Amino acid sequence: MMSDKSSEEFYIKLRKRLKKTSDWPAPYLYKFIVPSSDQENLDHLISIFDNLGAVISTKKSSKGKYTSVSINVTLNSPDIVIEKYKEVGEKIENVISL
Structure with a gap:
């Protein structure tokens, strides 16, 4: 798990990248x-x-131990993308974001 500072830095970079590319x-x-x-x-x-x-x-992994979840959604801003990542991280244990 990322520290608060490194996760904030990650989200700042992600927001800039999303604004620039979409x-x-x-x-x-x-x-x-x-x-x-x-x-x-x-x-x-x-x-x-x-x-x-x-x-x-x-989709379950070949041995069935893990399930990958792909979520395709249209959102209004990079801020909402980041809000959803944070919500998942805060509310759900044992989830890996890719």
């Missing part, structure tokens, strides 16, 4: 990995994006 509103693809045994966290992750008209797909 015209907003724009589609954004989130990718996460969740342990397959943790259905509650998987459901919670999906619910965070459910009300945004997101297209969500899941």
